Amino acid sequence: MKVLVLCALVAAAAAWPNYGFLNDPGRSEPSDAQKQHDVNYLLYKVYENIRDEKLKSIGVTFDPEADTSHYTDNGEAVHKLVKELKDNRLLQQKHWFSLFNTRQREEALLLYDVFEHSKDWKTFVSNAAYFRNRVNEGEFVYALYAAVVHSPLTKHVVLPPLYEVTPHLFTNSEVIQKAYHAKMTQTPGKFRSYFTGSKRNKEQRVAYFGEDVGLNTHHVTWHLEFPFWWEDKHEGYHLDRKGENFFWVHHQLTVRFDAERLSNYLDPVDELHWEETIEEGFAPHTTYKYGGEFPSRPDNIDFEDVEGVACIRDLIILENRVRDAIAHGYVTARDGSKVDINNSHGIDVLGDIIESSPYSPNVEYYGSLHNTAHIVLGRQGDPHGKYDLPPGVLEHFETSTRDPAFFRLHKYMDNIFREHKDSLTPYTKEELEFSGVAIDGVSIDGPLETFFEDFEYSLVNAVDDTPQVADVAISTVVSRLNHKDFSFKIDVNNNNDHEVLATVRIFAWPHNDNNDIPYSFNEGRWRAIELDRFWRKLSPGVNHIVRKSTESAVTVPDVPSFDSLIERTEAALSAGSSEVDIHEFVSAVGVPNRFLIPKGNSEGLEFELVVAVTDGKADAAVESLHENTVFNHYGYHGVYPDNRPHGYPLDRRVDDARIFHDLSNFHQHTVKIYNH
Numbered sequence: 001m002k003v004l005v006l007c008a009l010v011a012a013a014a015a016w017p018n019y020g021f022l023n024d025p026g027r028s029e030p031s032d033a034q035k036q037h038d039v040n041y042l043l044y045k046v047y048e049n050i051r052d053e054k055l056k057s058i059g060v061t062f063d064p065e066a067d068t069s070h071y072t073d074n075g076e077a078v079h080k081l082v083k084e085l086k087d088n089r090l091l092q093q094k095h096w097f098s099l100f101n102t103r104q105r106e107e108a109l110l111l112y113d114v115f116e117h118s119k120d121w122k123t124f125v126s127n128a129a130y131f132r133n134r135v136n137e138g139e140f141v142y143a144l145y146a147a148v149v150h151s152p153l154t155k156h157v158v159l160p161p162l163y164e165v166t167p168h169l170f171t172n173s174e175v176i177q178k179a180y181h182a183k184m185t186q187t188p189g190k191f192r193s194y195f196t197g198s199k200r201n202k203e204q205r206v207a208y209f210g211e212d213v214g215l216n217t218h219h220v221t222w223h224l225e226f227p228f229w230w231e232d233k234h235e236g237y238h239l240d241r242k243g244e245n246f247f248w249v250h251h252q253l254t255v256r257f258d259a260e261r262l263s264n265y266l267d268p269v270d271e272l273h274w275e276e277t278i279e280e281g282f283a284p285h286t287t288y289k290y291g292g293e294f295p296s297r298p299d300n301i302d303f304e305d306v307e308g309v310a311c312i313r314d315l316i317i318l319e320n321r322v323r324d325a326i327a328h329g330y331v332t333a334r335d336g337s338k339v340d341i342n343n344s345h346g347i348d349v350l351g352d353i354i355e356s357s358p359y360s361p362n363v364e365y366y367g368s369l370h371n372t373a374h375i376v377l378g379r380q381g382d383p384h385g386k387y388d389l390p391p392g393v394l395e396h397f398e399t400s401t402r403d404p405a406f407f408r409l410h411k412y413m414d415n416i417f418r419e420h421k422d423s424l425t426p427y428t429k430e431e432l433e434f435s436g437v438a439i440d441g442v443s444i445d446g447p448l449e450t451f452f453e454d455f456e457y458s459l460v461n462a463v464d465d466t467p468q469v470a471d472v473a474i475s476t477v478v479s480r481l482n483h484k485d486f487s488f489k490i491d492v493n494n495n496n497d498h499e500v501l502a503t504v505r506i507f508a509w510p511h512n513d514n515n516d517i518p519y520s521f522n523e524g525r526w527r528a529i530e531l532d533r534f535w536r537k538l539s540p541g542v543n544h545i546v547r548k549s550t551e552s553a554v555t556v557p558d559v560p561s562f563d564s565l566i567e568r569t570e571a572a573l574s575a576g577s578s579e580v581d582i583h584e585f586v587s588a589v590g591v592p593n594r595f596l597i598p599k600g601n602s603e604g605l606e607f608e609l610v611v612a613v614t615d616g617k618a619d620a621a622v623e624s625l626h627e628n629t630v631f632n633h634y635g636y637h638g639v640y641p642d643n644r645p646h647g648y649p650l651d652r653r654v655d656d657a658r659i660f661h662d663l664s665n666f667h668q669h670t671v672k673i674y675n676h
């Protein structure tokens with residue numbers, strides 16, 4: 001046995017000529033550039049053999065169980081996974097993978113656990129190379145993405161855009177077919193992608209939102225950052241305000257989608273309900289890499305129970321239990337005790353219950369409305385499994401927002417959250433005031449103007465290949481929304497005789513509803529799109545704050561293409577540099593900056609622009625807040641910087657709008673957003 005272990009170690013050692021930390025118990029870590037290189041090649045052509053010679057040979061020679069001193073759990077996770085592998089229990093390769101499939105998720109998380117328990121990069125990457133050849137590719141990609149997001153070893157690694165790693169989940173079948181043809185005939189091709197459906201379908205007018213590859217990536221990334229399977233005792237840290245974040249990220253998607261609809265002369269989304277007809281059907285025009293087409297759903301069908309998942313009656317019961325908790329103002333925990341939700345923290349508890357996650361105080365009683373609803377709605381095309389179809393678009397975070405019913409489902413849940421928020425006592429003027437601080441004026445420098453542009457991404461990873469057949473350039477061009485740069489100019493007077501720390505919160509809501517009737521303050525504030533949130537030190541006297549649209553804390557820039565990521569990494573490595581200059585792309589959790597403002601229309605769609613400057617010291621959840629220049633909108637690695645609820649100060653019911661209009665630290669005026 002000992003001899004065997006030794007052999008495996010020597011073999012692995014031979015494959016690592018560059019790393020120089022062999023036999024060194026303290027193993028120095030490779031550079032960020034090296035790690036970036038490794039992650040790039042672990043994900044490049046993920047359905048084929050690894051293209052990096054070193055990683056490839058590790059994948060063959062590494063023995064994951066040989067030296068368990070390199071795992072923080074003494075190899076417990078790796079033993080479990082290897083046993084499943086040896087017992088032939090793992091999902092085959094070249095098969096679809098869905099995180100909502102319990103067994104498939106378990107397998108992906110077994111691998112994730114191995115990564116998370118790797119003490120050093122060499123152990124991490126060796127396992128990745130080894131299991132890449134042996135576990136299902138979808139499971140591998142999920143486990144690696146989740147691990148890179150959460151592992152301290154990969155703090156500076158930028159994940160390549162998912163739409164270039166697994167393009168099938170983001171690209172229409174028609175284009176994918178052309179890509180295969182291009183590869184087969186060795187003819188380079190650049191193919192235009194059109195949104196699904198025809199102009200006869202009015203939902204088509206807003207398909208640019210739900211089908212945007214950047215928005216899809218935002219949705220996946222958020223769910224990677226705050227996974228519904230996360231357990232503190234297992235992962236070692238708590239994800240602060242995960243339930244509330246769940247509410248907020250989907251609330252923002254909901255209100256943003258409605259603003260896009262108003263921009264396109266469509267009614268806001270109606271909530272979906274179990275006992276009502278699902279009016280809109282959906283044809284995904286999307287195919288799995290392996291396992292056939294995503295199922296369609298015809299128009300005007302009624303919900304049916306889904307074999308092996310849930311009965312509609314049970315979902316209604318779960319909903320009633322949640323609504324009861326809201327009406328009572330408390331949730332009943334597993335041990336029968338009461339958890340008070342009649343406060344700012346209540347939304348967090350409700351989010352945990354509705355999604356649900358292991359943070360739910362009583363999953364046995366409240367179930368998991370959101371996750372079950374996704375599967376049930378996703379399967380309505382074949383509820384009894386008669387046609388042996390693979391999972392629906394709603395069973396993948398990558399593809400969910402393509403289906404307009406996603407937004408109906410989330411409007412339904414958003415309304416449950418609203419019921420709770422509306423049950424809380426409104427803020428008083430005294431609570432909202434910021435002593436001595438007044439907004440003198442707000443203006444916008446530059447046009448509030450959106451436009452459509454062409455965006456190209458590579459499909460090279462979509463098609464099959466072998467090292468013997470050369471790659472040809474294959475890509476697709478999609479039309480996508482963007483906006484011109486602009487800045488907020490905010491003049492704030494600080495009448496205190498000392499410097500104060502301020503939180504600046506910027507929102508906008510549509511001025512009129514679909515019938516051109518102005519929203520009341522209370523209705524408008526619930527529809528407020530968060531545009532930015534940041535801190536500023538205010539000196540005594542007048543302060544001129546200029547905040548660029550590109551700086552928004554709620555958005556992220558476009559991640560460089562996979563090709564350019566590889567190119568930049570290799571350039572850095574050959575220049576002997578230890579890092580690649582790509583730090584701004586490390587977190588991809590925000591909304592794409594292109595989507596910062598809604599589309600608007602040619603006449604200029606009116607929005608109420610709202611700025612609230614609140615007491616930064618009272619808002620601060622962490623020390624030396626003002627030195628933190630990056631306001632990570634959803635927190636980072638468990639730390640959330642803002643004490644206030646998401647949406648503050650607009651998150652609670654407003655019975656009397658004069659409270660806001662009398663506040664000197666609050667400003668509101670009407671702006672127009674144009675699309676030409």
Ligand SMILES: [Cu+2]
Nearest residue numbers: 219223250397
């Ligand atoms: Cu979601």
